[in-house]
Amino acid sequence: MLIDSHGRKVSYLRLSITDRCNLRCLYCRPQDEWTFIPHEQILSFEEMAELVDVARQAGVEKVRLTGGEPFARKDFIPFVGRLHVKYPDLDLRITTNGTLLADRVDELREAGISCLNISLDTLQRKKFEEITKIDAYDQVRAGIDACLKGGLRVKVNVVALKGINDDELPGFVDFARDNGVDVRFIEFMPIGYQSRWSRDNYWPAEEIISKVEKLVPLEEVLVASRNSGPARMYGISGGSGRIGVISAVSNHFCESCNRFRVTSDGKLRTCLFSDREYDVRSILRDPGHTMQDMLDLFARANAEKPMGYRLLQEREHNQVCDRTMTAIGG
Ligand SMILES: Nc1nc2c(ncn2[C@@H]2O[C@H](COP(=O)(O)OP(=O)(O)OP(=O)(O)O)[C@@H](O)[C@H]2O)c(=O)[nH]1
Ligand SMILES: C[S@@+](CC[C@H](N)C(=O)[O-])C[C@H]1O[C@@H](n2cnc3c(N)ncnc32)[C@H](O)[C@@H]1O
Numbered sequence: 001m002l003i004d005s006h007g008r009k010v011s012y013l014r015l016s017i018t019d020r021c022n023l024r025c026l027y028c029r030p031q032d033e034w035t036f037i038p039h040e041q042i043l044s045f046e047e048m049a050e051l052v053d054v055a056r057q058a059g060v061e062k063v064r065l066t067g068g069e070p071f072a073r074k075d076f077i078p079f080v081g082r083l084h085v086k087y088p089d090l091d092l093r094i095t096t097n098g099t100l101l102a103d104r105v106d107e108l109r110e111a112g113i114s115c116l117n118i119s120l121d122t123l124q125r126k127k128f129e130e131i132t133k134i135d136a137y138d139q140v141r142a143g144i145d146a147c148l149k150g151g152l153r154v155k156v157n158v159v160a161l162k163g164i165n166d167d168e169l170p171g172f173v174d175f176a177r178d179n180g181v182d183v184r185f186i187e188f189m190p191i192g193y194q195s196r197w198s199r200d201n202y203w204p205a206e207e208i209i210s211k212v213e214k215l216v217p218l219e220e221v222l223v224a225s226r227n228s229g230p231a232r233m234y235g236i237s238g239g240s241g242r243i244g245v246i247s248a249v250s251n252h253f254c255e256s257c258n259r260f261r262v263t264s265d266g267k268l269r270t271c272l273f274s275d276r277e278y279d280v281r282s283i284l285r286d287p288g289h290t291m292q293d294m295l296d297l298f299a300r301a302n303a304e305k306p307m308g309y310r311l312l313q314e315r316e317h318n319q320v321c322d323r324t325m326t327a328i329g330g
């Protein structure tokens with residue numbers, strides 16, 4: 001079991017399947033120039049499965065597969081299916097941009113997935129293209145509809161962008177209520193070289209919630225699971241669907257941080273905000289390595305796990321780390 005000096009226990013792994021993505025969201029990655037991680041440095045699915053073995057041994061109960069865009073990697077769904085067969089009691093989740101989903105819902109359900117986190121920052125097609133650089137709004141909406149029709153639970157992630165989507169609260173409240181889904185507004189985090197974060201486009205969670213309260217009565221819902229994420233959720237009175245906020249900048253949740261991250265090139269990050277990385281890939285590719293070597297690395301990393309909000313304070317909210325979100329996995 002991995003418990004650090006602040007008493008935090010690691011029970012949740014975010015594993016990035018690939019740094020490649022078919023969108024170019026303005027808050028996530030550089031807009032003009034970027035390089036992808038060379039193919040040979042990306043962990044194979046066999047290596048990722050071994051990593052999950054180690055994580056299970058270390059006490060991890062929930063694994064979120066992310067990216068880049070996880071569905072952009074060939075044979076992603078069969079990999080999910082293999083993990084599910086091997087660990088039927090593992091809480092296996094996916095975060096996706098939803099563009100490549102619509103015709104894969106049955107396959108996903110058969111692979112053991114019952115809930116998807118799907119990113120959608122606007123309910124307007126033209127604005128979607130402005131934010132992501134790609135005209136794929138209809139694909140995402142079709143992906144969400146297909147999930148709901150196919151009986152998968154959906155949580156919608158909206159990066160809160162002042163001056164860009166702060167006029168769309170009524171639409172998102174209706175969307176949550178009409179579809180019975182969770183819509184979660186994530187504070188824009190200043191992550192990655194060339195981050196476009198600024199005081200002008202940052203829209204804090206408290207402001208979002210107080211504006212939603214003027215539209216509809218809200219009731220805070222306490223999230224009971226120890227493996228749950230950092231969202232604060234509110235039920236919409238008199239209807240289904242919920243609105244939530246992830247206040248990663250204004251009101252941190254580092255005391256209850258339950259997670260490790262591993263990037264697609266096999267670097268363990270104990271904190272989203274810290275570029276301090278531990279080289280899992282070198283161990284995995286050493287023919288003589290043992291499970292204990294991996295567990296020792298996890299333990300050493302965990303002993304050095306920071307309180308991420310302090311790193312943010314030290315940088316005075318300017319770009320907190322160099323790696324881009326698309327390479328870390330969010
Ligand atoms: N600062 C910070 N942000 C996080 C952390 N975990 C997730 N986030 C952010 O929260 C947003 C939503 O993440 P998701 O991939 O949907 O996962 P989640 O909300 O943690 O997962 P569940 O609650 O299990 O659904 C992303 O922008 C993440 O970067 C964290 O530990 N620290
Ligand atoms: C990096 S993406 C990877 C998975 C998938 N491509 C997607 O967009 O859902 C994971 C999550 O991080 C969020 N994200 C990316 N950059 C962010 C930033 N700078 N601040 C807050 N959230 C961000 C995305 O909106 C998404 O919900």
Ligand code: SF4
Pocket residue numbers: 021022023024025028029067068069097119325326
């Ligand atoms: S990884 Fe996700 S958030 Fe980043 S550019 Fe791709 S779709 Fe957008």
Ligand code: SF4
Pocket residue numbers: 252253254255257258270271272273306307308309
């Ligand atoms: S900022 Fe770092 S320590 Fe804080 S919750 Fe996020 S990952 Fe955990």
